Amino acid sequence: xxxxxxxxxxxxxxxxxxxxxxxxxxxxxxxxxxxxxxxxxxxxxxxxxxxxxxxxxxxxxxxxxxxxxxxxxxxxxxxxxxxxxxxxxxxxxxxxxxxxxxxxxxxxxxxxxxxxxxxxxxxxxxxxxxxxxxxxxxxxxxxxxxxxxxxxxxxxxxxxxxxxxxxxxxxxxxxxxxxxxxxxxxxxxxxxxxxxxxxxxxxxxxxxxxxxxxxxxxxxxxxxxxxxxxxxxxxxxxxxxxxxxxxxxxxxxxxxxxxxxxxxxxxxxxxxxxxxxxxxxxxxxxxxxxxxxxxxxxxxxxxxxxxxxxxxxxxxxxxxxxxxxxxxxxxxxxxxxxxxxxxxxxxxxxxxxxxxxxxxxxxxxxxxxxxxxxxxxxxxxxxxxxxxxxxxxxxxxxxxxxxxxxxxxxxxxxxxxxxxxxxxxxxxxxxxxx
Numbered sequence: 100x101x102x103x104x105x106x107x108x109x110x111x112x113x114x115x116x117x118x119x120x121x122x123x124x125x126x127x128x129x130x131x132x133x134x135x136x137x138x139x140x141x142x143x144x145x146x147x148x149x150x151x152x153x154x155x156x157x158x159x160x161x162x163x164x165x166x167x168x169x170x171x172x173x174x175x176x177x178x179x180x181x182x183x184x185x186x187x188x189x190x191x192x193x194x195x196x197x198x199x200x201x202x203x204x205x206x207x208x209x210x211x212x213x214x215x216x217x218x219x220x221x222x223x224x225x226x227x228x229x230x231x232x233x234x235x236x237x238x239x240x241x242x243x244x245x246x247x248x249x250x251x252x253x254x255x256x257x258x259x260x261x262x263x264x265x266x267x268x269x270x271x272x273x274x275x276x277x278x279x280x281x282x283x284x285x286x287x288x289x290x291x292x293x294x295x296x297x298x299x300x301x302x303x304x305x306x307x308x309x310x311x312x313x314x315x316x317x318x319x320x321x322x323x324x325x326x327x328x329x330x331x332x333x334x335x336x337x338x339x340x341x342x343x344x345x346x347x348x349x350x351x352x353x354x355x356x357x358x359x360x361x362x363x364x365x366x367x368x369x370x371x372x373x374x375x376x377x378x379x380x381x382x383x384x385x386x387x388x389x390x391x392x393x394x395x396x397x398x399x400x401x402x403x404x405x406x407x408x409x410x411x412x413x414x415x416x417x418x419x420x421x422x423x424x425x426x427x428x429x430x431x432x433x434x435x436x437x438x439x440x441x442x443x444x445x446x447x448x449x450x451x452x453x454x455x456x457x458x459x460x461x462x463x464x465x466x467x468x469x470x471x472x473x474x475x476x477x478x479x480x481x482x483x484x485x486x487x488x489x490x491x492x493x494x495x496x497x498x499x500x501x502x503x504x505x506x507x508x509x510x511x512x513x514x515x516x517x518x519x520x521x522x523x524x525x526x527x528x529x530x531x532x533x
Contacts, residue, residue: 152391163409187513475489
């Protein structure tokens with residue numbers, strides 16, 4: 100197979116061509132054409148992935164749970180999953196704080212740029228501030244209350260309710276275990292067949308991935324540049340040190356934390372791991388959505404990494420909802436950057452507060468649209484930094500959102516490998532990209 104026939108290379112080519120199209124569109128004034136006739140193909144691609152996410156999780160998890168004879172295995176796996184996710188999140192925040200304190204990107208922002216950014220983007224903060232206020236006023240246990248749905252259909256109608264779908268699947272699987280085999284076998288066969296069909300649908304959708312990624316990337320560049328490409332370049336230059344701090348922190352997190360995770364739990368090399376799930380990482384980067392990428396992540400983790408379906412169908416949906424390593428690291432960098440830009444020095448106690456608040460916010464904001472900015476509002480309020488400072492970073496948030504979502508997806512897959520290895524349910528690596 101030639102290199103350009105492999106899926107991840109096709110997606111990379113789509114990304115590059117989408118970037119070039121977006122730049123060309125901005126220069127020649129074809130932005131409206133891109134919005135009207137290019138962006139819709141990207142939207143359709145993302146919607147197709149979201150369409151099959153819920154039935155895929157439901158079918159695969161029901162089959163996995165119903166195949167168990169010992170429920171203590173499921174509870175043990177759940178404890179490991181939540182524990183590892185929380186540890187990696189705390190480490191991500193710690194790395195973010197270390198990087199931003201060393202690089203001090205906020206002190207490089209000129210006064211006139213700060214004033215201009217505050218004026219341009221401050222009006223976009225009102226809705227997020229209100230959403231953050233609602234989250235902080237909720238009961239500390241509201242997260243657990245939200246896991247249990249009142250209505251099965253309503254839970255399955257929204258991808259942000261993925262934990263509710265996981266709960267339904269587990270309950271349904273337990274119910275199947277507790278009825279006579281000849282009666283439960285019909286349901287098991289149905290969900291097993293449904294799971295196989297959905298996997299085939301994922302393969303078909305992925306054939307359109309390069310075109311969807313092209314449309315998504317072109318639209319992102321148009322949104323960033325608007326009618327004046329030079330303004331976007333000025334913005335990126337002004338916030339370049341901040342962007343570099345976030346990206347460097349994300350790189351360190353993947354290199355250090357996930358490398359260590361594999362050292363502890365399995366013999367898998369980080370390089371082989373990244374190679375095996377490249378399409379999922381690239382889709383996470385393109386779509387900025389862990390939920391939309393979930394079907395592809397599950398397929399690559401099972402097919403290429405050798406993770407047992409019983410593990411992937413539980414660990415990955417939970418991770419897509421509550422694991423926000425990349426987002427949490429971004430919270431830490433952004434919070435300290437804003438404080439530095441506003442001339443505020445955060446104490447050690449305040450920075451420890453960022454660690455605690457960002458960790459809790461990553462769970463509390465799960466499933467909330469625009470969770471990254473809402474989490475940041477909560478973090479800033481906790482350390483008494485003016486929320487209005489978020490206006491300083493909104494201009495480049497879309498680009499950084501792509502990078503942190505790619506890390507979130509990578510983290511989901513890494514934890515699934517760790518849990519599978521610890522349970523003796525990890526097979527051999529496979530690098531088939533078709």
